[in-house]
Amino acid sequence: VKKRLITCTVLVLCLLVVVASPVLAGGLTVIGGKVEASVTPGNDYSYAMRVMNTSDAAMDIGVEVKGYGTSPGHDFVVVEPGADTTPQTAKDLLSVSPSSFHLELGASQVITVTAKIGPGIGDGGRYGAVFIHTAPKGDAVATVAAVAAGVLLTIHGSALIHTSEITTLVLPDGGGALDTLVTIGNTGNHHYKPTVRGEIVTEDRVVATAVLKSDWPMIPGYDRQFKLKFEPTETMQPGRYEVRVKVADDSGSVVASRSAGLELGTPVAAVAPAPAPLVAPSTTLPVPSDTLLVSAVTPAFRGDPNWAAIAGGAAGAVVLGFGMYLFGVRRGRGR
Amino acid sequence: MAAPMAALAAGTTGVTAQVAVQPTVTSCSASHGAHPDGVISITISGNNFIQDSVPADGVSVSGSGVTVGAFTVVSTTEITTTFTIDATAAQGARNVLVTLAGQTGTGTGVFTVDYYITVNAPSAVSLGLMTVGVAKEVSSSSAGTVESNYTSWAVTAKDANQSTGSGHMLKTGAVALTNKLYIGSATAPTTTADTGFDYTSNPATLPFFAKQTVLAGDEAGSYAVTVEFTGNGS
Numbered sequence: 001v002k003k004r005l006i007t008c009t010v011l012v013l014c015l016l017v018v019v020a021s022p023v024l025a026g027g028l029t030v031i032g033g034k035v036e037a038s039v040t041p042g043n044d045y046s047y048a049m050r051v052m053n054t055s056d057a058a059m060d061i062g063v064e065v066k067g068y069g070t071s072p073g074h075d076f077v078v079v080e081p082g083a084d085t086t087p088q089t090a091k092d093l094l095s096v097s098p099s100s101f102h103l104e105l106g107a108s109q110v111i112t113v114t115a116k117i118g119p120g121i122g123d124g125g126r127y128g129a130v131f132i133h134t135a136p137k138g139d140a141v142a143t144v145a146a147v148a149a150g151v152l153l154t155i156h157g158s159a160l161i162h163t164s165e166i167t168t169l170v171l172p173d174g175g176g177a178l179d180t181l182v183t184i185g186n187t188g189n190h191h192y193k194p195t196v197r198g199e200i201v202t203e204d205r206v207v208a209t210a211v212l213k214s215d216w217p218m219i220p221g222y223d224r225q226f227k228l229k230f231e232p233t234e235t236m237q238p239g240r241y242e243v244r245v246k247v248a249d250d251s252g253s254v255v256a257s258r259s260a261g262l263e264l265g266t267p268v269a270a271v272a273p274a275p276a277p278l279v280a281p282s283t284t285l286p287v288p289s290d291t292l293l294v295s296a297v298t299p300a301f302r303g304d305p306n307w308a309a310i311a312g313g314a315a316g317a318v319v320l321g322f323g324m325y326l327f328g329v330r331r332g333r334g335r
Numbered sequence: 336m337a338a339p340m341a342a343l344a345a346g347t348t349g350v351t352a353q354v355a356v357q358p359t360v361t362s363c364s365a366s367h368g369a370h371p372d373g374v375i376s377i378t379i380s381g382n383n384f385i386q387d388s389v390p391a392d393g394v395s396v397s398g399s400g401v402t403v404g405a406f407t408v409v410s411t412t413e414i415t416t417t418f419t420i421d422a423t424a425a426q427g428a429r430n431v432l433v434t435l436a437g438q439t440g441t442g443t444g445v446f447t448v449d450y451y452i453t454v455n456a457p458s459a460v461s462l463g464l465m466t467v468g469v470a471k472e473v474s475s476s477s478a479g480t481v482e483s484n485y486t487s488w489a490v491t492a493k494d495a496n497q498s499t500g501s502g503h504m505l506k507t508g509a510v511a512l513t514n515k516l517y518i519g520s521a522t523a524p525t526t527t528a529d530t531g532f533d534y535t536s537n538p539a540t541l542p543f544f545a546k547q548t549v550l551a552g553d554e555a556g557s558y559a560v561t562v563e564f565t566g567n568g569s
Contacts, residue, residue, distance in 0.1 A: 027454050027455025028455070029453040029454075030453070034569075035450060052371055073530070073532075074491060074531075075487075075569070076491070076569070078491075078565060083497075093557065129567075136495070136561045138459020138461070140462050140560075141462065141559070142459045142563065143457055143459050143562050145454045145562070146564065146565040146566070147452055150567060244415050
C-alpha cells in the first residue's frame with residue numbers, strides 16, 4: 001500500500017507539472033520603437049531602438065526605412081519607398097545602422113536611426129517608418145514577424161498647418177442604427193491626433209451625438225476612416241435631419257467640417273445615458289496626455305502561469321490521486 | 336558605515352543626538368527600461384545615503400508598474416537595487432524616491448519606462464495538394480501573440496510582396512495563381528492578402544486562417560506567399 005501511495009504521488013506531481021507549465025511569450029521585441037521629436041534645420045539627430053530576440057530560436061533580422069502612412073482600413077500603413085511620394089516623407093532624411101544582423105536566442109542589438117535635417121528642409125512635419133523584420137518561416141504560406149516603428153519629426157520654428165477635409169460621409173441607411181462612416185484626409189503639413197464629433201439636428205435641436213478620439217495620428221497626405229456611433233437623446237421619429245461632423249486637432253481647433261441631410265424612414269429609440277467614465281489616476285510627472293491614461297490594451301501575459309488552470313488542475317490531480325490511492329488500498333485488501 | 340549626521344549639543348548635559356540629513360537622488364545607472372528587460376540591476380547615485388533600520392526606509396518609483404527589489408546602501412553616494420517593469424506599465428519619465436532614516440529624496444525623471452512591442456507571428460500553413468475548383472481553408476497550428484505597452488497598438492497581416500502579383504501565391508518565374516489568397520483572423524476569411532487586415536487591442540493572440548481556390552487555367556506547380564505580421568503602436 002505504501003509503495004502504491006508513493007507511485008500515485010509521483011503521478012500526481014507529474015500531472016501538476018504538465019498543467020502548470022506556462023506558455024512562454026516570444027518573438028521579435030522592439031524597445032523604444034517610436035520617435036516623436038522636434039528637429040532644427042541644419043542638424044543631425046540620432047535615435048536608438050533596441051531589438052531583442054525573445055523567441056525560441058536564433059533570428060536573422062533586416063532593418064529598412066520605409067514610409068509612414070494610413071488608409072481608411074488601417075491606422076498605420078508601412079508605405080513602400082517607391083509609393084511614398086508625399087511632400088512630408090522622411091525617407092530621404094533617415095538612415096539606419098546596422099541594416100541586417102543575426103540575433104541569438106535572448107540576445108539584443110541597438111539600432112541607430114539617424115535623421116539629417118538639411119538647412120532648407122521647409123515647413124511642417126516629416127514622416128517615416130523603421131521596418132524591422134525577421135526572415136520568412138515556412139514555404140507555402142510563410143509567416144514573418146515584423147515591427148514598424150513610426151518616426152514623426154516636427155521642423156522646429158516652421159509653419160505647422162493643421163487642415164483636413166472630410167472626403168466622404170456615409171450616412172446611416174435607416175436600418176435602425178445610426179452608424180456613420182467619416183473619411184478624413186489630412187491636407188495640412190503636420191500630424192495631429194483627431195477628435196471627431198458628430199451631431200444630428202432637427203429644427204435647431206440636437207437629437208443625437210457621437211464623439212470619437214483617436215490615439216493614432218493623422219499623417220499629411222493620407223486618409224483615415226472613422227465610424228461614428230450616434231446615440232439619440234430622444235426617440236427620433238421618421239423625417240428629415242441634418243448630420244453635422246467636425247474634426248478637431250489636439251488643441252481643439254476645428255480643422256474640417258461637413259454636413260449632410262438625413263432622411264429617416266423608421267423611428268430610432270433613445271439610448272440610455274452611459275455611466276460616467278472612470279478617470280485614470282495621474283502620475284506625479286507632467287507627461288504627455290496619452291501616457292496619463294491607463295492603456296485600454298490588456299496584453300496576454302503568456303509568460304505568467306494561468307492560476308485558474310493551475311488551481312483546477314491541482315484540484316483535479318488531488319481528486320485523481322485520492323481515487324487512485326483508494327483503488328490501490330481496495331485492491332490490496334482484496335488480495 | 337560612516338554616515339553624515341549633524342551632531343547637536345544638548346545644553347551642558349553632554350548628551351548628543353543625531354539628526355539625519357535628507358538624501359538627494361541625482362541619477363540611475365540605467366536611465367531607461369522596459370518590461371522585456373526583466374529584472375534590471377540599478378545603481379542609484381546621490382548623496383547622504385545612510386544605512387538605517389527604520390522600517391519606513393526604502394526605494395520606490397513613482398506611478399504604477401515598476402517594482403523595486405531589495406536595496407543595499409553601498410556608500411553615502413550609492414544604493415544598489417533592482418527594477419522590474421510590468422507588461423502594462425505606461426511609457427514615460429518616472430521619479431525615483433529614496434527614503435532613509437525618515438527623510439525622502441526624489442530624483443525627478445531620472446528613470447524612463449520605454450515603449451515596447453513583442454510580436455510572435457502565427458505558424459506557417461501548408462495548403463497541400465489542391466483540387467481545381469475546390470476552396471481549401473487552413474489555419475495556423477499555433478496562433479501568434481502580441482504584447483505591448485503602447486496606448487494603442489495594431490498588428491497588420493498582409494502579403495509581404497506589395498508589388499507585381501501582390502495578394503497572389505506565386506511560383507518560380509512570378510507565375511501567379513488566378514485567384515488571390517484570402518486571409519483573416521477567423522474562419523471564412525474575406526480579405527485578400529494584398530489588402531490585409533489588422534488585429535487591434537484584444538485579443539492579444541493572433542489566430543490566422545488562409546483560403547485559396549485553384550482554377551482550371553492555373554499551371555501545375557508549387558506556389559508560395561509570405562504574410563507579414565507587422566506590429567506598430569501609438
